[in-house]
Amino acid sequence: MKNANIFTLGNFANNNGNFQTAYQREVQSVFAATTFGYKDYLFLDAAARNDWSSTLVNTDDPSFFYPSLGLTGIISEMTAMPDFVNFAKVRATYAQVGNDIAAFITTPTSSIIAGQPVNPPVGPRPGTTLKPELKSEYEIGTEWRMFNNRLGFEVSYYDSKTKNQYMQVPAESTNENGYLNYAINAGSISNKGFEVVLFADIVKSEKFNWESRINYSQNKSKVNDIPSQNIEGRIVLTDPGSNNYRYSLIEGRPFGIIEGKNIQKDAQGRLLVGTTGKLSVNADWEEVGNANPDFMLGFSNTFKFGAFTANILLDGRFGGEVLSLTEAINDFNGVSKASGDARNAGGVKINGAKADGTAVTTMDAFDYYDKTGGRNGATGEYVYDATNVSVREISIGYTFNKTKLPFMQSASISLIARNLFFIYKDAPFDPNVALSTGEGLQGVDVFGLPSTRSIGLNLNLTF
Numbered sequence: 001m002k003n004a005n006i007f008t009l010g011n012f013a014n015n016n017g018n019f020q021t022a023y024q025r026e027v028q029s030v031f032a033a034t035t036f037g038y039k040d041y042l043f044l045d046a047a048a049r050n051d052w053s054s055t056l057v058n059t060d061d062p063s064f065f066y067p068s069l070g071l072t073g074i075i076s077e078m079t080a081m082p083d084f085v086n087f088a089k090v091r092a093t094y095a096q097v098g099n100d101i102a103a104f105i106t107t108p109t110s111s112i113i114a115g116q117p118v119n120p121p122v123g124p125r126p127g128t129t130l131k132p133e134l135k136s137e138y139e140i141g142t143e144w145r146m147f148n149n150r151l152g153f154e155v156s157y158y159d160s161k162t163k164n165q166y167m168q169v170p171a172e173s174t175n176e177n178g179y180l181n182y183a184i185n186a187g188s189i190s191n192k193g194f195e196v197v198l199f200a201d202i203v204k205s206e207k208f209n210w211e212s213r214i215n216y217s218q219n220k221s222k223v224n225d226i227p228s229q230n231i232e233g234r235i236v237l238t239d240p241g242s243n244n245y246r247y248s249l250i251e252g253r254p255f256g257i258i259e260g261k262n263i264q265k266d267a268q269g270r271l272l273v274g275t276t277g278k279l280s281v282n283a284d285w286e287e288v289g290n291a292n293p294d295f296m297l298g299f300s301n302t303f304k305f306g307a308f309t310a311n312i313l314l315d316g317r318f319g320g321e322v323l324s325l326t327e328a329i330n331d332f333n334g335v336s337k338a339s340g341d342a343r344n345a346g347g348v349k350i351n352g353a354k355a356d357g358t359a360v361t362t363m364d365a366f367d368y369y370d371k372t373g374g375r376n377g378a379t380g381e382y383v384y385d386a387t388n389v390s391v392r393e394i395s396i397g398y399t400f401n402k403t404k405l406p407f408m409q410s411a412s413i414s415l416i417a418r419n420l421f422f423i424y425k426d427a428p429f430d431p432n433v434a435l436s437t438g439e440g441l442q443g444v445d446v447f448g449l450p451s452t453r454s455i456g457l458n459l460n461l462t463f
Helices: 325-332 337-344 365-372
Strands: 027-038 042-053 063-074 085-099 111-113 116-118 122-124 133-146 151-163 166-170 181-185 188-204 208-225 234-236 245-250 257-260 271-273 286-290 295-305 308-318 321-324 348-354 359-363 383-385 388-399 410-425 454-462
Touching: 166 234, 257 321, 271 359, 286 321, 321 325, 325 337, 325 365, 337 365, 348 365, 359 365
Parallel strands: 122 181, 271 348
Antiparallel strands: 027 042, 042 063, 063 085, 085 133, 111 116, 133 151, 151 188, 166 181, 188 208, 208 295, 234 245, 245 257, 257 286, 295 308, 308 388, 321 383, 348 359, 388 410, 410 454
């Protein structure tokens, strides 16, 4: 042991860098829920919960309360409806959801690695106290089924607001506690949107059925408030380091804006070529993309013919942008298809101009990618449309005749294939795959793994 009476793997004299961590939290809760019904057509659901969390020690209050209330009315049971209407329902809900923070954030503790004390990596910003997250949301919706339940739709609208959102942001290197990141509450973020589901039994007979379903969803987010300690009304979620890329919360903009740097241009939007024949990259950060889609669409069809069943699901994401540092780095190193094609073509075709206004239409491939490519190049040149349409899943199944199964009650076999191919895609990678589940790496590709295609065979037997 290098430090007496500290029993941890990192404190052994002969240590190759091993260390251990242990996190413990305790949450005590009180919960209550009830349901009231009136004449089988009007229902009221109410619930409430209060939590006390150990992770909120050393804060103003370790307790947080959040209720919910929902009202549902079956219109088709309340009043007489036209004969073609089989079912009609409206609903409205209001709910709050509370959440504590990560363990040991409000009580930062040092660790020992290879026998040496190490400062805690995360702690509260000096002079601040952390609060639990609180999300408030209301939702209204309706559901209708018609023509003997062969046609129907559902429509929902929601409006949610999250305040005191917990996140970590880079700390200044000179902070007295040696933190790498500050734990903060990030003001207020709202999300509004609606969802529409349309379903229909297009063909329904004894031998052949065709069921179709369309899902549409749209979400708009907005950062309403940024803590006053943050400069320029923004929180940088991803420290750029050596990269000309960062992911930021900007007051008044959607959640998670992609910021990068662009090539200097003249008043006509042409690339500025210096006297040495080189391009220059702006020093200032600029918004180059928004990873959020404008809307999403799903289209599924199920076919039944005798004992056979087939299903096909198409997924579509429309709008938004993604950024590929993979392409930028490969271009910089001259190992990409684009850089190879440029060398073979004798240069890169550009819309450029010198300071005196002389037009420049071609630029040497090395000179061009030396400034635009790489981690610290013009990342704005590597932003792509995130729109894509893919065949998400195809399945084919067969159910065996029970009368021909002497030892079994039922048997079926199915072939299922997922993520088969893209019908349309602009980005050089799968824009639906995030680099990380973290807050600051959405819509960015840095040598990420491709999406997984799977083909499987299922056999179900019941004896």
